[in-house]
Amino acid sequence: xxxxxxxxxxxxxxxxxxxxxxxxxxxxxxxxxxxxxxxxxxxxxxxxxxxxxxxxxxxxxxxxxxxxxxxxxxxxxxxxxxxxxxxxxxxxxxxxxxxxxxxxxxxxxxxxxxxxxxxxxxxxxxxxxxxxxxxxxxxxxxxxxxxxxxxxxxxxxxxxxxxxxxxxxxxxxxxxxxxxxxxxxxxxxxxxxxxxxxxxxxxxxxxxxxxxxxxxxxxxxxxxxxxxxxxxxxxxxxxxxxxxxxxx
Amino acid sequence: xxxxxxxxxxxxxxxxxxxxxxxxxxxxxxxxxxxxxxxxxxxxxxxxxxxxxxxxxxxxxxxxxxxxxxxxxxxxxxxxxxxxxxxxxxxxxxxxxxxxxxxxxxxxxxxxxxxxxxxxxxxxxxxxxxxxxxxxxxxxxxxxxxxxxxxxxxxxxxxxxxxxxxxxxxxxxxxxxxxxxxxxxxxxxxxxxxxxxxxxxxxxxxxxxxxxxxxxxxxxxxxxxxxxxxxxxxxxxxxxxxxxxxxxxxxxxxxxxxxxxxxxxxxxxxxx
Numbered sequence: 001x002x003x004x005x006x007x008x009x010x011x012x013x014x015x016x017x018x019x020x021x022x023x024x025x026x027x028x029x030x031x032x033x034x035x036x037x038x039x040x041x042x043x044x045x046x047x048x049x050x051x052x053x054x055x056x057x058x059x060x061x062x063x064x065x066x067x068x069x070x071x072x073x074x075x076x077x078x079x080x081x082x083x084x085x086x087x088x089x090x091x092x093x094x095x096x097x098x099x100x101x102x103x104x105x106x107x108x109x110x111x112x113x114x115x116x117x118x119x120x121x122x123x124x125x126x127x128x129x130x131x132x133x134x135x136x137x138x139x140x141x142x143x144x145x146x147x148x149x150x151x152x153x154x155x156x157x158x159x160x161x162x163x164x165x166x167x168x169x170x171x172x173x174x175x176x177x178x179x180x181x182x183x184x185x186x187x188x189x190x191x192x193x194x195x196x197x198x199x200x201x202x203x204x205x206x207x208x209x210x211x212x213x214x215x216x217x218x219x220x221x222x223x224x225x226x227x228x229x230x231x232x233x234x235x236x237x238x239x240x241x242x243x244x245x246x247x248x
Numbered sequence: 249x250x251x252x253x254x255x256x257x258x259x260x261x262x263x264x265x266x267x268x269x270x271x272x273x274x275x276x277x278x279x280x281x282x283x284x285x286x287x288x289x290x291x292x293x294x295x296x297x298x299x300x301x302x303x304x305x306x307x308x309x310x311x312x313x314x315x316x317x318x319x320x321x322x323x324x325x326x327x328x329x330x331x332x333x334x335x336x337x338x339x340x341x342x343x344x345x346x347x348x349x350x351x352x353x354x355x356x357x358x359x360x361x362x363x364x365x366x367x368x369x370x371x372x373x374x375x376x377x378x379x380x381x382x383x384x385x386x387x388x389x390x391x392x393x394x395x396x397x398x399x400x401x402x403x404x405x406x407x408x409x410x411x412x413x414x415x416x417x418x419x420x421x422x423x424x425x426x427x428x429x430x431x432x433x434x435x436x437x438x439x440x441x442x443x444x445x446x447x448x449x450x451x452x453x454x455x456x457x458x459x460x461x462x463x464x465x466x467x468x469x470x471x472x473x474x475x476x477x478x479x480x481x482x483x484x485x486x487x488x489x490x491x492x493x494x495x496x497x498x499x500x501x502x503x504x505x506x507x508x509x510x511x512x513x514x515x516x517x518x519x520x
Binding site for chain 1: 254264267268269270271272274275276278279280283284286288289290293294295296297298299300301302303304305306307308309310311312314315316318319320322323326327356360363364366367368370371372373374376377378380381382385386419420421424425428432435440441443444445447448450451452455456457459460463467484486487490
């Protein structure tokens with residue numbers, strides 16, 4: 001009993017250490033630079049308590065569910081040895097998680113409103129909604145494609161660098177032709193697609209797959225799915241921008 | 249009464265998190281049922297773990313959104329407010345004079361960008377997950393904390409430079425393309441075992457905690473800095489925060505190799 005309690009306490013204090021830098025930065029700027037008392041001290045403190053408890057529970061669940069789930073499925077797929085299904089799985093997982101990603105919805109909505117304000121698209125409600133939906137669909141298809149390509153890469157053992165090099169070359173090329181209204185949001189779409197539920201699952205999946213295929217190294221072949229998923233949306237959102245606004 | 253209010257919000261957040269995880273569960277369930285055709289072993293334990301993931305994330309997000317983001321965003325707004333930057337001289341007309349305010353007036357904002365990027369990255373749940381996995385499969389050659397520190401430093405430097413760019417108004421692609429070219433040179437010289445992990449770190453950094461604060465910082469700055477446009481300058485900080493961690497992780501691996509000679513490749517052997 002005492003032992004469990006002690007290990008629980010040490011785990012919670014570890015979680016506290018993860019959040020401590022944010023507390024320090026915010027306190028420093030409020031007191032030293034802005035030089036005003038905290039506007040809602042009680043609420044802020046309560047918020048930090050919630051953040052620490054939430055992060056603690058999440059990390060427990062991570063080790064108990066997300067990692068084993070991703071790894072087990074990868075091993076089962078490898079046992080089956082059917083490439084078609086696992087590639088389809090990679091695509092579906094990427095597409096489904098991205099289309100439902102709350103952060104993407106928020107950013108796309110904001111991008112739509114700002115584009116309408118700036119007169120880049122028609123300010124009618126329908127046209128904004130269409131633009132927002134187009135952004136989300138493009139990003140989700142791009143992440144799905146990344147999932148499929150990433151899985152094939154692991155199976156074949158192709159080096160990641162080739163894909164990164166090719167991907168960035170395409171991105172640089174697209175940037176030259178993309179209208180300037182889309183460039184910022186396109187680069188952001190690349191970073192936003194990876195949430196804290198998908199990342200552990202996808203990482204575990206890649207590593208599980210690389211560990212169960214003969215001749216693959218989990219370090220070299222297992223990582224890289226997330227990198228691909230952050231790369232494809234940039235290119236495809238810019239293509240979408242060229243399609244909507246015309247080339248620059 | 250205030251406590252009751254939070255319980256309401258936590259339930260809302262639980263619902264949203266559940267909706268977010270639903271497509272994942274559906275995809276997994278479909279493939280388990282249609283392709284693998286086996287009963288999931290330990291499904292009770294997995295289900296309980298999933299419940300913890302959803303509950304933990306919901307509580308985490310409520311704490312962030314209700315208490316920390318409002319403070320962070322108002323801080324970003326205040327720090328980039330011309331009145332705050334100019335101190336006692338209150339007349340905005342005499343300040344602008346048709347010229348931009350130079351970056352030297354924005355030292356506090358740039359410092360804020362660096363520190364908030366660094367601090368929020370250390371609390372990023374997705375990065376914690378990847379760092380745990382990296383330590384596990386490198387059998388300890390890559391330390392979880394070292395990796396997270398390297399990524400956090402990269403995010404901090406990236407955000408600081410991104411803030412500087414918004415103030416100066418230079419087009420984003422100049423920075424990004426230069427950065428990518430530098431990254432490719434670095435990749436050429438790096439140990440090949442670290443490269444995929446480094447590239448993954450770039451995508452991982454900007455999710456739950458960092459992304460909303462960076463968007464708020466970018467939009468706040470772009471609406472306050474004279475002559476900058478929301479559409480052109482408001483977004484883009486996230487791109488900086490994804491690019492620089494890749495460089496910093498590669499650099500971290502190089503430094504570790506040179507000074508501590510604990511090279512990951514000697515440990516992580518390919519499967520027979």
